[in-house]
Amino acid sequence: MSHINKLKIFNDPIYGFITIPNALIYDLIQHPYFQRLRRITQMGLSYLVYPGANHTRFHHALGCMHLMQKAVDVLRFKEVLISDEEENALYIAILLHDIGHGPFSHTMEKSIVEDVHHEQISLLFMEQLNIEFDGKLNLAIKVFKGEYHRKFMLQLISSQLDMDRMDYLKRDSFYSGVAEGNVNSERLIQMMNVVDDFLVIEEKGIYSIEKFLMSRRLMYWQAYLHKTSLVAELILTKVLKRAKELTTKGIQLSCSEPLLFFMQNKISFETFDAKNLNLFSQLDDFDIISALKSWQNNPDFILASLSKMIINRDLLKIKLTTEKPTIDDLELFKEKFAQENNLSLQEANYFVFKGKIKNQAYSKEAEPIRILKKDRSVEDVFESPDQLNLKSLSKSVTKYYICFPKQLEQIKI
Template sequence: MSTKNKLKIFNDPIYGFITIPNSLIFDLIQHKYFQRLRRISQMGLSYLVYPGAHHTRFHHALGSMYLMQQAINVLRFKGVSIAHDEENGLLIAILLHDIGHGPFSHAMEHSIVNDVSHEEISLRFMEELNEEFNGSLTLAISIFKGEYPRKFMCQLISSQIDMDRADYLKRDSFYTGVAEGNINSERLITMLNAVNDELVIEEKGIYSVEKFLVARRFMYWQVYLHKTGLVAEQLVTRVLKRAKELVSLGLNLRCSDALSYFLRNEVNASSFDKQTLSVFSKLDDYDIVSAMKEWQHADDFVLSNLCEMIINRDLLKIKIKNKPIKNSELIAHRNALINTYDISKVEADYFVFQGEITNQAYQAKRQNINILLKSGKIKDIVKASNQLNLKALSKPVTKYYMCYPKNKM
C-alpha cells in the first residue's frame, strides 16, 4: 500500500501556494480522469490570438478549488454553518465541475458528440468516481446538480458569481494579457455572505460586483468571442464533421483509437454509456492536433484545406456586423469558390457560412446577484447599483458574422 504524502502544495502563478486539503481530494487529483485535464486547453484555440493562452483546465480546476476554500473560510467567519462533509462536498464539486470537457470542448459538442453537454459528461465522470471511491462523492454530486437543500452551496458552484467564473476571468485575463478582465476575486469572496441559505454580496462589495460584470463583458468581446478565435473554433468543428462524414462513407482516416471511436459511432445522450465514457477519458487536445497534422495531406479537398488552415494559422476571413448579413453576400462568396475549385455546394458550405454571437454579461432572470444592504434588505445588483450601465449589461447584444476564404486558399 502506498505511503505517499498526500498533503501536497501547488505553486499557482495567480494565487501562490494552493494546498490540497485532504487525502480524498489528492486521490481525485491523481486519478487519470482528472490528470487528463492537463491535456485540455482552457481556452481552446485562443492561443492563435493570444500566444500566452496555453493554460489548461487542470490549472482552472485547482484555482477554483482554492477560491472555494477561501469562500468557505469567509462564510464560516461570518457565522454561516458549514459542516465538514459539506465543505468536502463543495471542494470536490468545484474541483470536478469541468472534468467532462473534451478537446476544444465546444467544437466537439457541435460535431462528433450530439446533444451531450460537457456538464452532463462531468456528472457521468463524477458518478463513475463515486462508485470507485465508495460513495464519497454523493454529497458533491447533489451540490453539483443543484439538488442540495442549502441553496447557497449550489450557487457557489453554479451561478452568476460562482467560484468557476471568479477563477476563469482572472486566470484567462492573466494568460492572455487582457488587463480589462482582471477582477479582484479575493475582494469579491471577502464580501460573500449567506442569508436564509441564499448567497448574497454585502453592500460594501457592490463596486467589486460592478467591476466583475464589466470585466466579464470585456472578456467576452475581446477574448472569448474574438473574431480570430471564433473562426478557429468553427474550423475545428468543421474538421471533425467532415472527418466523421468521410468515415461514414468508408474512408479510412489515420488517427488515435479514441478519436476513431467517436468518428465511427453516433454518440448521443442515450448511447453515452460506460464504455463511451472510458474512451472519452482517453481523448484530449493532442488527439485532435495530431489528427489534423495527418489529415492536412488527405486527398479530400475539404478536409485537407480545413486542417491546413488551422495548422498554419491561415484562417478564413471573417466579417462581423450589427445586423444580419444578406444572403446575397454569402451566395456570391460560395459561387466564387465553387467556380474556382470546381467543388459542390455542400463542400463549399464548409468554407462559406454565417452565424451569430451573443454577449450578455448579466442575466437578471437567471439566479440574480443579490446585494445585502446595511438595512438588512436584499436587492438585485441592477436595482442596488447607481451605475446606469449595469442595466445595459443585462440586455443581450447580438452580432452577426460571415466567414469566407481569402483570395487564395
C-alpha cells in the first residue's frame, strides 16, 4: 500500500514557500472542485490589457490560506485564544471562499447563471464537500456564513481588510505589473489584534491601512475597471446572452455539454441541486474560449461578430465620461449600425449600449476597520482625526460609459 505525503509545499512567486498544514487541507486541494480553479483566471479578460495577468483563482486561494496562517500565528502570539478546530475552520473557509467562481470570474453571474452570486455557489460547493468529508467542514461553513459567535473569524475571511483583499491586491499587482496595487500585507497582519471578539488594527498600522485603501482604489481604476478590460467583459456577457437567446429558440450551437445545459436551462439558487452543481464544476475558461472559437464562424451575425471581437481583441469602442449619457446619444449609433448591417434596433443593442461603474475604496456603511489606540480604546479608522485622506476614499466615484462599433466613431454625440 503506497503512502502519500500530504504535507506538501508550494513555491509561490509572491510569498515564497506555502505549506499545506494538514492532510484534510491537502485532500480538499486535490478535489476536482478545487483543481478546477487552475482553469479560471483571477482577473478575467484583463490579460487583453496586461499580458502577464494570466494567474488563476487557484493561485489566489492558496495565497489567501498562506496569509491566514500568518494571521493565526500573529494573533496567537498576542494571546488570542484560537483552538485547533477554529484554526482549521479558518484555513478551510478562506481556501474555499472563491470556489464558486464560474468561467472568467464574474461574467457568468450576469449571463448564463443569472442572479446567483459566486459566494452562494461557493457555499453549495462547501456543503457538498462537507457531505463527502463526513462533516469535517461544519465549523468552516458556520464561520463562512457568519453564524459563528467569534466575529473576528468572519472578518479575517470577508471584511474591508481581509485575507482575500490582501492577497488579490498584492497578487494582481504583481502579475499585471500595476505597481500601485502592491500592498504590505505582512505589515498589516503584524498589526492585527482582537478586542471583544472583533478584529482591530493597532494604531501604529494606520498608515499601512491608508496605503492599502489607496492601492485598492488605484487597482480598480487601472486594472479591474480599465476601460478595455471592462468592454471585453461586457462583450463576453453579450455573447453569452445571445447564445442563450438562440439556444432557447431551438438553434443548435457548438459548445461543451455543461455550457449547453446552462444555456438551455434557467437555474436559480433554489434549483441549484447536486446534479447542477456537478455540471457547474465542469465549467471553466476553456469551455468559453472553445465556444467563442466555434461561434465566430456561426451564421448568426451578432454571435459571430461579438465572438470575433474577443478572439481577435478587436473590441467595441468605449468612452468614459463623468456625465450620464442620454438615450438620444445612442439612437444615432443604433440607427446607423442597424441600417448598415440589416439589423433591428433591438438587435443593435448588442453593439451599442451604455452603463456605469463605481469605485469606492472604503464604505462607511459596511463593517468598519477598527483601530486599537494606545489607551486601548477602539475607534473606526474613518473617525481618526489624522486620516483626512480616508474621507475622500470613502466617497463613491461614478463614471458612465458608452460602447459602440469603432466604424461609428466619426458620429458626434
